[in-house]
Amino acid sequence: GIRRTQIGMASEEGNKMVTLKSNDGQEFHVEKEACVISKMIKFIVDDCDTSDAIPVTNVIGKILAKVVEYMKRHLEFASRNRSSDAGKEIAEGDEELKAWDTAFLKDVDVDTLYLLLMASNYLGISSLLDLCVKKAANLLCGKSPEQIRATFNIKNDFTPEEEAKIRKEHAWVFEAGT
Numbered sequence: 001g002i003r004r005t006q007i008g009m010a011s012e013e014g015n016k017m018v019t020l021k022s023n024d025g026q027e028f029h030v031e032k033e034a035c036v037i038s039k040m041i042k043f044i045v046d047d048c049d050t051s052d053a054i055p056v057t058n059v060i061g062k063i064l065a066k067v068v069e070y071m072k073r074h075l076e077f078a079s080r081n082r083s084s085d086a087g088k089e090i091a092e093g094d095e096e097l098k099a100w101d102t103a104f105l106k107d108v109d110v111d112t113l114y115l116l117l118m119a120s121n122y123l124g125i126s127s128l129l130d131l132c133v134k135k136a137a138n139l140l141c142g143k144s145p146e147q148i149r150a151t152f153n154i155k156n157d158f159t160p161e162e163e164a165k166i167r168k169e170h171a172w173v174f175e176a177g178t
Contacts, residue, residue, distance in 0.1 A: 018045060020068065021053035026061030028068045034075035038067075039124025059119045063112070066104075067119055070128050073100060105135045110152060113139075145174075 016032040020041070032050075035041040044054050056064055077097045105113065113135055120128035139151055149156055158166065167174055 016050075018050045019053040020064060021055050022059055022061040022064040023055075023057050024061050026064065027053055028064060030068055030071065031075060034068075034071040037071050037074055037125055037127065039126075041123060056123070058122045060115070063115045063119050066112075066116060067123065067125070067128065070104060070125070073097075073104075074127070101131050105131060108135070110139070 017029050018032050018035055018041075020028045020030060020035075022028075032045055035045055041054060041056075044050065059067065074097070077100075105116075108116065113132060117129065117132035117136065120126075120132055140148055143151065145156075148154065156163070
C-alpha cells in the first residue's frame with residue numbers, strides 16, 4: 001500500500017500543506033512554505049492546482065523522505081531566525097544549522113549520497129546539492145585512484161599501459177597525494 005507520512009509543523013490556515021509522491025508511491029505531506037526551497041516544487045505550487053499529490057517521478061520514497069526532512073529542518077531554522085531580531089541569535093542559528101547539515105549527511109552511504117545529490121539537482125534545491133557535493137568531494141580528498149575506485153565502486157577500464165601513460169602525463173596529480 002501507499003505509505004503516507006506527515007512531515008512539518010502543525011498546519012495553520014496560512015500555511016497550506018502539499019503532498020509529494022515519490023516514484024514508488026510513498027506520499028509525504030509537507031508545509032507549502034517548506035517546499036519553496038525546491039525550485040521545481042515552488043514552480044508547481046505557485047502555478048498549478050496542488051490539491052492532488054505532486055509527482056516527484058525521479059525520486060524514490062527513501063530519498064524523498066530525507067529531502068523532506070531537510071526541507072522541514074531548514075524551514076524551522078528560517079522561521080526561528082525570522083522571529084529573532086538579534087544578530088547574535090541569528091549567527092548562532094546559522095552555526096546550529098551548519099552543524100545539523102553536517103550531521104544530516106554524516107552516516108550516509110555512497111549510494112544514498114548519490115541518490116540525494118541527484119534528487120537535489122532534479123528538485124532544484126541548491127543548498128542540499130552543495131552539501132552533497134561537498135560531502136562527495138571530502139570522500140575523494142587525499143585518496144589514491146585505487147581508493148577512489150573502491151569507495152565509488154568504479155571499474156578500472158584502463159590497460160596497464162594506458163594507466164602508466166596517464167600517470168606520466170599527469171604526474172603532478174599523483175604527487176599531490178603523497
